[in-house]
Each structure stands twice: as structure tokens, then as C-alpha cells.
Amino acid sequence: MVGSVNGLMLPIFLYINPYICYTRSEIILLTKEVLAIIDMIKERVLDLIHDPSYKPLKKDELAKVFVEHHEDKEEFLQMLDQMNEAGDLFINSRDKVASLETFDLKRGIYRGTKSRFGFLVSDQNEYEDIFIDGDSRKGAFNGDEVLVKITRPAYGNNKAEGIVVKILKRANQDLVGLFVGNGSFGFVIVDDKKFDMDIFIPKNYFSGAKNNDKIVCRVTEWPSEEGKKPEGKIIEVLGQRGERYVEIDSIVRAHGLVEGFNPKVINQVDNIPDHVLDEEIEGREDLRDQLIYTIDGDDSKDFDDAISVDLLDNGNYRLGVHIADVTHYVTENSPLDREALKRATSVYLVDKVIPMLPKKLSNGICSLNPMVDRLSLSCIMEVEPKNGKVVKYDIVKSVIRSKARLTYHEVSEILENNDPELSVKYGDFLNSFKNAGDLAKILRKRRFKRGAIDFDFPESKIQLDGQGIPINIVPYERRTSNKLIEEFMLLANETIAEHYYWLKYPFVYRIHEEPDLEKILTLRNFVQARGYSMRIGRSEVRPSDLQDVLNKIEDKETKQAIGTIMLRSLKQAKYAASCEGHFGLAAKFYCHFTSPIRRYPDLQIHRIIKENLDGRFNEKRRAHYEAILESVANQSSVQERKAVDAERDVDDYYKTVYMEDKIGQKFEGHISSITSFGIFVELENGIEGLIRLSSLEDMYEYVESTSVLVGQRTGRTFMLGQKVEVELVNVNVDAREIDFEMLEGGN
Numbered sequence: 001m002v003g004s005v006n007g008l009m010l011p012i013f014l015y016i017n018p019y020i021c022y023t024r025s026e027i028i029l030l031t032k033e034v035l036a037i038i039d040m041i042k043e044r045v046l047d048l049i050h051d052p053s054y055k056p057l058k059k060d061e062l063a064k065v066f067v068e069h070h071e072d073k074e075e076f077l078q079m080l081d082q083m084n085e086a087g088d089l090f091i092n093s094r095d096k097v098a099s100l101e102t103f104d105l106k107r108g109i110y111r112g113t114k115s116r117f118g119f120l121v122s123d124q125n126e127y128e129d130i131f132i133d134g135d136s137r138k139g140a141f142n143g144d145e146v147l148v149k150i151t152r153p154a155y156g157n158n159k160a161e162g163i164v165v166k167i168l169k170r171a172n173q174d175l176v177g178l179f180v181g182n183g184s185f186g187f188v189i190v191d192d193k194k195f196d197m198d199i200f201i202p203k204n205y206f207s208g209a210k211n212n213d214k215i216v217c218r219v220t221e222w223p224s225e226e227g228k229k230p231e232g233k234i235i236e237v238l239g240q241r242g243e244r245y246v247e248i249d250s251i252v253r254a255h256g257l258v259e260g261f262n263p264k265v266i267n268q269v270d271n272i273p274d275h276v277l278d279e280e281i282e283g284r285e286d287l288r289d290q291l292i293y294t295i296d297g298d299d300s301k302d303f304d305d306a307i308s309v310d311l312l313d314n315g316n317y318r319l320g321v322h323i324a325d326v327t328h329y330v331t332e333n334s335p336l337d338r339e340a341l342k343r344a345t346s347v348y349l350v351d352k353v354i355p356m357l358p359k360k361l362s363n364g365i366c367s368l369n370p371m372v373d374r375l376s377l378s379c380i381m382e383v384e385p386k387n388g389k390v391v392k393y394d395i396v397k398s399v400i401r402s403k404a405r406l407t408y409h410e411v412s413e414i415l416e417n418n419d420p421e422l423s424v425k426y427g428d429f430l431n432s433f434k435n436a437g438d439l440a441k442i443l444r445k446r447r448f449k450r451g452a453i454d455f456d457f458p459e460s461k462i463q464l465d466g467q468g469i470p471i472n473i474v475p476y477e478r479r480t481s482n483k484l485i486e487e488f489m490l491l492a493n494e495t496i497a498e499h500y501y502w503l504k505y506p507f508v509y510r511i512h513e514e515p516d517l518e519k520i521l522t523l524r525n526f527v528q529a530r531g532y533s534m535r536i537g538r539s540e541v542r543p544s545d546l547q548d549v550l551n552k553i554e555d556k557e558t559k560q561a562i563g564t565i566m567l568r569s570l571k572q573a574k575y576a577a578s579c580e581g582h583f584g585l586a587a588k589f590y591c592h593f594t595s596p597i598r599r600y601p602d603l604q605i606h607r608i609i610k611e612n613l614d615g616r617f618n619e620k621r622r623a624h625y626e627a628i629l630e631s632v633a634n635q636s637s638v639q640e641r642k643a644v645d646a647e648r649d650v651d652d653y654y655k656t657v658y659m660e661d662k663i664g665q666k667f668e669g670h671i672s673s674i675t676s677f678g679i680f681v682e683l684e685n686g687i688e689g690l691i692r693l694s695s696l697e698d699m700y701e702y703v704e705s706t707s708v709l710v711g712q713r714t715g716r717t718f719m720l721g722q723k724v725e726v727e728l729v730n731v732n733v734d735a736r737e738i739d740f741e742m743l744e745g746g747n
Helices: 022-050 061-068 071-084 244-254 263-270 334-342 359-365 408-417 420-425 427-449 482-503 517-529 542-551 554-569 600-613 620-658
Strands: 003-005 008-010 096-098 103-110 117-122 130-131 147-150 162-167 176-182 183-191 199-202 213-220 231-240 292-297 305-311 319-323 374-383 391-402 406-409 457-464 472-475 509-511 572-578 666-674 678-683 688-690 700-703 710-712 715-721 724-734 735-741
Touching: 022 061, 022 071, 061 071, 071 735, 103 130, 103 162, 130 147, 147 359, 176 199, 176 244, 176 509, 183 213, 199 213, 244 620, 263 334, 263 359, 292 305, 292 408, 292 482, 305 359, 305 420, 305 427, 305 482, 319 482, 334 600, 334 620, 374 482, 374 509, 374 600, 391 482, 391 600, 391 735, 408 420, 408 427, 408 482, 420 427, 420 509, 427 482, 457 620, 472 620, 482 509, 482 600, 517 554, 542 554, 554 666, 572 620, 620 724, 620 735, 688 724
Parallel strands: 130 162, 199 231, 292 406, 688 735
Antiparallel strands: 003 008, 103 117, 103 147, 117 130, 147 162, 176 183, 176 213, 183 199, 213 231, 305 319, 319 374, 374 391, 457 472, 509 572, 666 678, 666 724, 678 688, 700 710, 710 715, 724 735
């Protein structure tokens, strides 16, 4: 029996007749239909409660609006409870139903601190961060999705304050930490310092863990009242604290990253041939005779992009960007595809890679290795040398045979220094290298002319010895050939994105939204305090306005200081199913097309591109992609952040190990950040440490608007970019913290 909602039938839980034998496909179809109807009813409920004229109704009263038959009421009430638990609406203590806005509630992620208090933040930046003190968090921990009631609105420079009223979703069921046993019970000290409580472990849940073991702990009971500790059980012992592989594994596991592949994935990969078959080449553009080659880092093993550059008779350049056709092997919704989406990105750590795809693919049949046939997707563009515009392009399925595996160092030595030995070795490539270098300069000039921002911050590379001990930290060179490949990949990404935008195909774009005007105004104040001007419009800022500021500054430290604040003022780039432009690149259309071995969005759009090229894209496929691409984009953005955080944490671990035996040594650096509790100083090799305000002789006032510390007694000031001399006084490898003290004459 069913009820109706304005003619729409309301499904009953026992909608399937138990006396009829259904096939599996019939059951799946019925289930989908029922779920679709429930979703429609939910939408109608939400439409009603968001109507400006709606006054909160009790659950029973709301049921009278939507349920025609009494026997359907219980199911409708259960649906309301589920929507309440999910945070789609709110049911108050008087059983009244309304939208979150009606009850002045905010939904978001709780971000904890080391000091018990935290903030509610929203990825959509729909509202300012809301401060939540330790007594108002109601058992919420870092990363939990929560509902917060605002208790005091924002005023002046003070943030709004609130109290957690409901925890919608726990972020961390499994946590990595240090086990401390005490006979009949034990505790886990969680590695994540923002998880500010130990986890109680009963003796029967030790699972063989010993004191000082790094472990994975599963929380079995969350605290129901403030001050009570969570309880849990040990589900995996990683090894003894301090052992290098154990520490790295702890970081990997803490970020929810998985290294190995399950048997279904391995089985699928085992059935993939290790060479291109003749029948797979049919219907593809045969580019095997062209001078195509790869340029990558010295230690790269997966090559998913290759290039070819020619000078045409009409004076234009023909640039071919050839990308591995990974989707030929990673079929949609296969175990391999589902695992690739789950990971969404490869993670590049100091001493290893956690790949998105198994090595047989990433380093084998999908890698554009030299002198072997490889399937690819090619974007072949004709570019005018006068203005760097693409005047013609083709997007084709192709087969290529790379003629060489070149390194950034080799090509840069040829282009920058005419290295005689390398010039002889790669004599057949010299014309192509020259054309590539000239074209890259044209493209780079065009990109900056339209207003793209180039921060060009120095990066460092950690070098390990044979035992995995860090022995040096050196600058990472971003030379001519690095920039060359960067320009060619950017151009291909823009060309592909614009093509499919105008085709109006569902697609995955890489977007970088415009910054909030308030943050830009704060940035302008900071820039003006340093003696520079910054132009902004009445209601927006252009990327060229920011680049103009950087172009004015000649002093390296000041430029880096202003660039750092500028970068913090911008939003994070992310993936989206809508084309909203890329602010930092000053590009209207942008996507990620060039790295399908290591990024799922690239792989996803390759699938769409190939269906278009093969004439298989129809309304059914359009509906399919429109249904999945938003979740694909969100998953890819989330996993990208996890990868970045894990890579940073591993770097920080090795940096603290590197500095551990250097206590008492003196270093020169510059101030990279200033907070209300201390000064962060970055050394030339990229290592950053903290000078605590408590270690300074004077009392300092922090001026937030200009990020300056001013001594109350001496008037001494510290500001971003300032050169200082410091002494290393403490290294905490477990916490990955480095402490400096300021030496006299440091400013």
C-alpha cells in the first residue's frame, strides 16, 4: 500500500510482494525506483521548510501534509528522523521541524586546536569561522561534521561564537598513535595533536601492543559528556616508536592512505597484457614515426606525458601533447577503476610513492617508455608565434613510440649552456629542443600578459643515504625545461577544457575561485604597510593586480613575505563539475588532462573524450556523467588534500631528524610567519622552526592587520620577510617541531 504526495506515491518498506519471485535485476530496478521516490519526497519536504512563509510544524503535523494513509505515517516519521540525523533539517526539543537557518544553526567541520577550543569552518566559505570554546564542543573532535548554534554574533575583529548541538558524522573512527600500557589498562596518545584527548584501552583490547608501540586504534565509544575520554581497542600494531619505517607508516595510516591493492584489483591487472596488441592500434592516429619524447625528473618511473614540437612552413608551431590512454586498461566501474577513484591521486613521499594505479600499469603498459608502442590521447595544437594563440587543434586517439626518455637536467643543460656532450648525444633532437624552448617563452609571455600569477617560491629536496637517514636538504631546481613542460601542459589543459565547455558536455574542471574581498583588503593593508601600492577594483580583484605587486618588489625576502601573505589570501584550487575559471592562471577554462596515471580527474575526462571521439556519447551517457561527476570532483579534491598533508608531514619528519644533531648551532633565516604565540623562521634550506614569544626578553604586542610584533618596552619590531639570526635549541621528532631562539642583533 502506498500514500500519495501531491499525486506522488509514497513507498512502503514492504513494497516488494513476498509471494512473488523476482529476478535480481527486477529487485535492483524496484529498489532504484523506491529510492528515487524517497529522494523526491525529501526534496519536497526541504522545499516546504525553506519557504519563507513556512512556520515550524511538529512532526505529526508535517505528516498530515505529506501522508494520505495512516499506515504510511511511521515510515514518513522515520524519514524525517533520518534527515535530522544527516543534518538536512533540524527537529528541536519540542518536536518541531524546520530548516537549519530557521533555528540559527550552522553546519560544517569542527577544527580543533591543541588548546581544547576549536572553530567551525565551511569548505563553501558561506560564513566566517565560528569560535567554539572547550566547554561548548560537546564531545566533538577535529574533523567531525557538526551542527553549531550561534550564541554570540561576530563583532568588530571578534569571530562569532557558538556551541555544538549535534555531531553528524565522526571523522576519525581509526586513529594512529602511541600506546602506553599500565598493567590492567592503557592509553593511546593520538599522533594528531588536534585530537586533544588520550583514548582509554581496556586490557582485553591491547591486541599484543607493548609500551611505546605505534598502533592503529579503533574508537568503540565516544564520550557522551565533556571531560570523559573516548574508549577504544587496538586493531593493528605498526612497530616500535622511533623506527623510521614505523614512523612513515604511521603518517601514511593517519591520513587514511592505503599502500597495497586488494586481490580483485591485482587479478584484473594480471590479465592486462604488458605490450600493445595489433588490434588495439586499429582506428588510431599512427604517430609512431614522429619525433616524440618525454622529459621528466631523474628519478621518475611513470611517464604519462610526451611532447613533439615542429616549426611549420607558415611560421607557426605545431605542438603535440601526447598523454597515456589509461582508460583503455582501467575500464569503468571495474575493481581497478573503483580503487583508483577511492585513492584519486598518487602520493609522492620522500622515499616512496603510494600509486593510484598498480606499478604494472603506472610503470609499465601505461607509461610512455622509450622505443615501445603506447596507446595515447593526443592534443595537437597549431600556435601562432606572434601572440601564442592556438589557431587550430585536433584531439585524437593515437599510438606513439617515444624516441627518448630525457631528464629536466639534460634538456636544461642543452638549452641554457649548449652542453657539448649532451648536444652530441641528442643531436637528432636539437632542432626540436630549440623550437620547444622558443615556443615555451612565447606561451609564458602570453600567460603573464593576461595576468597569471607566478609565485615561484623556492622548494627543497630531502636527500637520504642508503639507510634512509636524511643527509642533506638542497634547493629543488626549476629550470628552463621544467618551465617548458609546464607551459605545454597548461596549454593542453586549457584547450581541452574550452573545447568540451563549448560542446556543453558534462566534465570535470580544475577551478580556482576568486578570493574573498575582505581578505584582499587585508592583503592591501599589509602591502601598503611595506611601502607598496596595490590596485583593486570596487568589487573584485584581478590576478594581474596581484602579479603587478610582485613585479614591483626587488628585495627577495620582501617579495617572498608578500607572496606568502598573498597566497594565504587566495582560495584553494579544487575540482568541480562546473566551469568557473582559474583565478591564479587567469584562465576562463581549465582542467587536468595530462596526468591520468596519477590523478583520477584526468582519467575521468579521458573517458568522456574517448566516448565523444568514438561517437558513443549519447543522452544516456550524458545523464550518467551528470549524476556522478560532482561526487568524483569532491572525492578527488578531498584525496588531494590528504595527499598534500601526508607529503608535508613526511617532509617535516625527515627535517626534524636532519636537525636533531644540530642543537646549539646558529643559522640565518627569514621570518616566514608571525602569530600571537611566536615567530616562525625559515632557513635557506626550507626548514622552519618556531621562536616562542615567551623566550623573548620583551613583552610583544601582535598587530594582526599588518602581521607585526612590537616590543612594548623596547619598541623592537619583527615583520614578515625580515632576516634574523637564530640558534637551534630544541628538536621534537615525535611532534615534528623545531624550536629556535633569537640571537641579539637579529633584526
